[in-house]
Amino acid sequence: MPETITLTVNGQTYQVDVEPHALLVDVLRDKLGLTGTKKGCGTGECGACTVLMDGQPVNSCLVLAVRAQGKEIITIEGLGDPQNLHPLQKAFIKNGAVQCGFCAPGMLLSAKALLDRNPRPSEKEIRQAIAGNICRCSGYVKIVKAIQEAAAELRGEAAHDGV
Structure with missing residues (x-):
């Protein structure tokens, strides 16, 4: 009923x-x-x-x-809309972290939860936070880089290699 x-x-x-x-x-x-x-x-x-x-x-x-x-x-x-993308969405697009796009919504939300609680995650912490999100298209390198860049932007810092 x-x-x-x-x-x-x-x-x-x-x-x-x-x-x-x-x-x-x-x-x-x-x-x-x-x-x-x-x-x-x-x-x-x-x-x-x-x-x-x-x-x-x-x-x-x-x-x-x-x-x-x-x-x-x-x-x-x-999370955002086409006129006002969240920094994570921008970084995913910029870094080519979205390929087929099927995993992207879940991946982005897992990344947001991480950055909300930890604005300076290590690569290991990023990989742990997205471990429950399977991406069949990538080796996760671009995804991790995008999350690192978004974290830097959210902290008000310029992103650079080795963030």
Whole structure:
């Protein structure tokens, strides 16, 4: 039997009718039209469905939508927009860190969570933070470089090699 829940997504409040077993990824995509959150493996292994819940990266394919009630959810649509890209988005584009683009939403949100809690991450910390996000197109070098450049920009520093 459907239940009406209230979700706060990207700063906007939604009333949504969901089945008790509905997954957050499906509600975001199918009920709210936020298709930037990708549905990949469905088992929490690939990270394509990563969103931020109260600032923490979570695999939305493993979260029941009813469990997201009362939480602040950020999807890729809430990170930036074409007229006002987030520094991470700019750095990913500049460094060619987006290839097919399937992993990018989850990768960007995992990186944002890292930079929100640690503005000066080491390469090892960056690699650990994105370890739950699989990219089949890259060797992660450009992704790590982009995150380092975005971190420098967010700190108000000029990015350079060896940031």
